[in-house]
Amino acid sequence: MIELTINGAVHRLDIDPDMPLLWAIRDHVGLTGTKFGCGIAQCGACTVHIDGQPSRACSLPVSAVAGQAITTIEAASGPVAKAVQAAWTALDVPQCGYCQSGQVMATTALLEANRKPSDADIDAALSGNLCRCATYARIRTAVHTAAKALA
Amino acid sequence: MLAKMMTRLANATQSRRSFMIGSAAVAGGLAVGFRSTEAASAATGGVTPFNAYVRIAPDNSVTVIAAHMDMGQGIYDAIATLVAEELDADWSQMKAIGGAGNPKLYGNAAWGGAIQGTGGSTGTTSSWERYRIAGAAARQMLVAAAAAEWRVPASEIRIAKGLISHASGRSAGFGELAAKADALSAPANVALKDPKDWVLIGNDKLRRLDSMAKSSGKMDYTIDVKLPGMLTAVPIHPPLFGATLTSFDASKAKALKGVVDVVQHPRGLAVVAVDMWSALKGREAVTAVWDDSKAEKRSSADLAREYRELALKPGLATARNDGNAEAAMAGAARTIEATFEFPYIAHAALEPLNAVVRRNADGTIEIWGGHQMPDIYQGTAAAIAGVPPSQVTMHVMKTGGSFGRRAVIDADVIVEAVAVAKAIDFRAPVKMQWTREDDMRAGRYRPAYVHRLKAGVDKDGRIVGWYNHIVGQSIVAGTPFAAGLVKNGVDMTSVEGANNLPFDMTSVEGANNLPYRFAAQKVDLTTTQTGVPVLWWRAVGSTHTAYAVEVFLDEVAALTGKDPYEYRMSLLDPASKHARVLKLAAEKAGWGSALPAGRFRGIALAESFETEVAQVVEIAMRPDGSFKVERVVCAVHCGVAVNPDNIRAQMEGGIGFGLGAVMKSQTTLDKGRVVETNFDSHEVLRFDEMPVVEVHIVPSTDAPTGVGEPGVPPIGPAVANAVFAATKRRLHVLPFARVENA
Numbered sequence: 002m003i004e005l006t007i008n009g010a011v012h013r014l015d016i017d018p019d020m021p022l023l024w025a026i027r028d029h030v031g032l033t034g035t036k037f038g039c040g041i042a043q044c045g046a047c048t049v050h051i052d053g054q055p056s057r058a059c060s061l062p063v064s065a066v067a068g069q070a071i072t073t074i075e076a077a078s079g080p081v082a083k084a085v086q087a088a089w090t091a092l093d094v095p096q097c098g099y100c101q102s103g104q105v106m107a108t109t110a111l112l113e114a115n116r117k118p119s120d121a122d123i124d125a126a127l128s129g130n131l132c133r134c135a136t137y138a139r140i141r142t143a144v145h146t147a148a149k150a151l152a
Numbered sequence: 153m154l155a156k157m158m159t160r161l162a163n164a165t166q167s168r169r170s171f172m173i174g175s176a177a178v179a180g181g182l183a184v185g186f187r188s189t190e191a192a193s194a195a196t197g198g199v200t201p202f203n204a205y206v207r208i209a210p211d212n213s214v215t216v217i218a219a220h221m222d223m224g225q226g227i228y229d230a231i232a233t234l235v236a237e238e239l240d241a242d243w244s245q246m247k248a249i250g251g252a253g254n255p256k257l258y259g260n261a262a263w264g265g266a267i268q269g270t271g272g273s274t275g276t277t278s279s280w281e282r283y284r285i286a287g288a289a290a291r292q293m294l295v296a297a298a299a300a301e302w303r304v305p306a307s308e309i310r311i312a313k314g315l316i317s318h319a320s321g322r323s324a325g326f327g328e329l330a331a332k333a334d335a336l337s338a339p340a341n342v343a344l345k346d347p348k349d350w351v352l353i354g355n356d357k358l359r360r361l362d363s364m365a366k367s368s369g370k371m372d373y374t375i376d377v378k379l380p381g382m383l384t385a386v387p388i389h390p391p392l393f394g395a396t397l398t399s400f401d402a403s404k405a406k407a408l409k410g411v412v413d414v415v416q417h418p419r420g421l422a423v424v425a426v427d428m429w430s431a432l433k434g435r436e437a438v439t440a441v442w443d444d445s446k447a448e449k450r451s452s453a454d455l456a457r458e459y460r461e462l463a464l465k466p467g468l469a470t471a472r473n474d475g476n477a478e479a480a481m482a483g484a485a486r487t488i489e490a491t492f493e494f495p496y497i498a499h500a501a502l503e504p505l506n507a508v509v510r511r512n513a514d515g516t517i518e519i520w521g522g523h524q525m526p527d528i529y530q531g532t533a534a535a536i537a538g539v540p541p542s543q544v545t546m547h548v549m550k551t552g553g554s555f556g557r558r559a560v561i562d563a564d565v566i567v568e569a570v571a572v573a574k575a576i577d578f579r580a581p582v583k584m585q586w587t588r589e590d591d592m593r594a595g596r597y598r599p600a601y602v603h604r605l606k607a608g609v610d611k612d613g614r615i616v617g618w619y620n621h622i623v624g625q626s627i628v629a630g631t632p633f634a635a636g637l638v639k640n641g642v643d644m645t646s647v648e649g650a651n652n653l654p655f656d657m658t659s660v661e662g663a664n665n666l667p668y669r670f671a672a673q674k675v676d677l678t679t680t681q682t683g684v685p686v687l688w689w690r691a692v693g694s695t696h697t698a699y700a701v702e703v704f705l706d707e708v709a710a711l712t713g714k715d716p717y718e719y720r721m722s723l724l725d726p727a728s729k730h731a732r733v734l735k736l737a738a739e740k741a742g743w744g745s746a747l748p749a750g751r752f753r754g755i756a757l758a759e760s761f762e763t764e765v766a767q768v769v770e771i772a773m774r775p776d777g778s779f780k781v782e783r784v785v786c787a788v789h790c791g792v793a794v795n796p797d798n799i800r801a802q803m804e805g806g807i808g809f810g811l812g813a814v815m816k817s818q819t820t821l822d823k824g825r826v827v828e829t830n831f832d833s834h835e836v837l838r839f840d841e842m843p844v845v846e847v848h849i850v851p852s853t854d855a856p857t858g859v860g861e862p863g864v865p866p867i868g869p870a871v872a873n874a875v876f877a878a879t880k881r882r883l884h885v886l887p888f889a890r891v892e893n894a
Contacts, residue, residue: 028429034370038503044831075369133809137837
């Protein structure tokens with residue numbers, strides 16, 4: 002039995018301790034907002050927060066995160082997340098949208114830690130999150146928009 | 153040209169298929185059908201639309217049923233805009249879903265209407281008449297219903313922002329009158345709005361309908377489909393293209409917890425398990441023996457060498473031959489020649505391929521997936537499942553990208569999903585889910601090509617002869633599309649017997665239809681054969697043809713000492729759309745004005761899918777010789793701008809997609825094995841590499857043309873031309889990251 006704390010709820014799961022957190026979240030907890038893109042922490046589609054830190058759920062075995070506070074896109078509902086989502090929709094950032102859960106989670110973590118990120122800060126925070134539709138320019142604008150809204 | 157191929161295929165498909173024309177009405181709501189009208193008939197290429205494009209629910213929501221798959225390009229929003237405009241709906245009440253299963257309703261009008269499909273940037277063109285007519289017909293029926301209900305003349309009924317009203321003070325939402333409207337006969341004719349009365353078409357303030365769902369994890373893709381008892385399958389594909397299964401041992405895999413079965417299917421094996429992780433663990437435990445005697449074992453370097461040799465010979469087929477280019481070049485004051493090399497590239501859409509299959513108790517089959525060609529997949533799935541196509545329902549999901557990958561003719565992942573479900577006797581729904589490695593290793597790719605170009609100029613620098621020889625694989629050879637190949641103005645007899653391969657127009661598009669006025673030109677094609685599965689990749693032929701042409705033209709300009717912009721303009725009809733976008737991009741970018749130290753410009757123009765795009769880039773050179781693309785000014789002519797902000801988004805996206813590809817992306821073969829199998833080695837554009845993009849849309853009253861792909865072709869050559877301006881070096885081998893360019 003593995004005990005995972007996801008979005009404030011405790012889940013006792015009879016799963017392989019090696020199972021990546023991503024598949025536990027998707028297949029066993031049933032939250033599918035967190036996406037699978039690469040499986041090797043190269044694309045960021047699976048970004049969740051673990052104790053507030055942006056982390057790649059595809060490459061973390063559940064045994065390594067038991068007992069830690071895991072937050073997925075479904076629970077991204079604080080003032081920062083709301084500001085981020087408001088900016089995302091105002092600017093129509095998403096195209097296919099498949100990477101955007103990860104982009105929103107990465108951005109939310111950035112703004113939680115840094116309310117006035119520079120372009121270089123944004124580059125550093127988001128260069129691990131691929132967007133094949135290349136919505137990057139709008140994401141950058143949206144990050145600044147969200148930061149201003151939170152100021 | 154793609155359109156004509158589709159039509160031929162569609163006609164062949166249609167003759168052996170019975171169509172289901174059922175009512176899709178929502179209980180208590182309105183499903184707008186409209187009778188065949190002159191306008192509808194003309195707009196849809198002979199198809200008779202007779203069923204639901206628009207559903208109005210009691211809660212006033214208006215759901216459009218889209219004939220085109222939304223892979224991120226925003227076609228659902230375009231279709232909703234067209235309907236809402238004519239219906240006088242409020243944008244906030246609009247919704248969109250995908251439709252399928254009836255080509256008479258959903259056939260791609262830009263392809264002749266006989267088959268449903270999304271590709272070639274045709275979605276808005278295909279929808280332009282159809283969905284405005286649907287909206288207008290729905291409006292007319294609501295007006296008639298209101299008139300009857302309120303006992304007032306129909307001419308006195310007004311509709312604005314979703315509210316039906318009369319001067320007497322009566323008013324109603326759509327939902328209230330939907331059922332009564334539904335009971336009326338559809339109008340024989342409808343009048344479409346005068347463009348001056350448009351409030352939604354061209355409205356820059358409309359936001360996409362799905363942005364919040366996609367920003368909050370609520371958008372469901374195929375990977376997110378959950379069905380009771382559903383199992384997950386992962387494939388085991390041959391290690392080499394063309395290898396076949398000899399034997400396999402699944403005993404260890406089957407002993408693992410969570411593994412349900414290991415089954416064979418027409419494309420290899422699959423491990424079926426209770427969840428993804430169990431399937432992946434099971435896959436590692438399967439041992440398989442493959443017969444690779446007929447497999448493709450060449451390396452990319454081998455193919456490039458062969459292609460380069462072929463490029464030096466005359467082409468096996470001729471796509472265009474105007475004047476006598478060879479003689480003109482022989483007599484030219486100066487000639488110039490260059491050979492370009494393009495790699496295979498995976499589409500690398502972020503959602504790896506997948507499909508979900510369920511057989512219901514009544515024997516009907518349902519398939520959820522990124523159905524870019526649903527009619528073809530329905531037929532293929534039905535044949536595997538052993539049921540008539542009418543018993544297969546295709547649920548068209550929004551997809552996490554595609555870039556052409558899900559417009560696959562052999563229905564690969566759907567074949568696997570259905571075959572695996574059948575192998576376990578359909579006892580549970582099956583989700584076939586590829587991993588990133590499966591997605592990049594199992595094909596398909598933009599074909600590799602070599603282009604050899606030669607030009608001759610007279611003493612004044614005018615091009616007297618132009619020659620382009622393209623060497624590479626055909627995308628359509630071996631598919632049903634090959635039978636439908638047509639060639640605009642090219643004599644098929646000139647290619648017969650050359651090597652018995654079809655002449656694939658997608659190999660030469662963007663090279664044989666140049667807007668430039670050359671005194672003489674010849675475009676040759678040598679189609680090669682390899683075992684590597686290839687496919688259309690966002691912007692198809694123009695992904696390589698536009699690069700070679702636009703970089704080479706820049707070289708000719710440099711040879712003659714002319715400015716690259718001025719030189720292009722001198723070759724264009726000044727009244728053409730090409731000249732207009734080129735001029736607009738140059739003006740907006742300040743072409744010719746001074747740049748800060750270390751900054752350089754490049755320019756390129758390309759027409760693809762009847763949309764003209766010009767781009768001017770600015771690069772900043774770094775001390776180490778590398779560079780960053782800082783700014784791209786893009787001008788586009790795409791007819792009426794239905795959703796201007798989405799046109800900008802598609803140009804931005806096309807630029808980023810194309811930029812990553814020319815800089816870094818390639819799929820290489822090492823003795824037949826794919827080397828780049830994930831994003832650590834198959835590199836794509838990352839956040840910090842994205843330039844600032846500025847898009848200018850040429851105002852137009854022409855019918856809309858596509859924008860999903862045409863942003864891609866100009867970016868590569870524009871950047872390469874800027875690199876030349878900075879370094880005097882030409883980038884002839886792609887991607888730029890290749891060691892040959894170091």
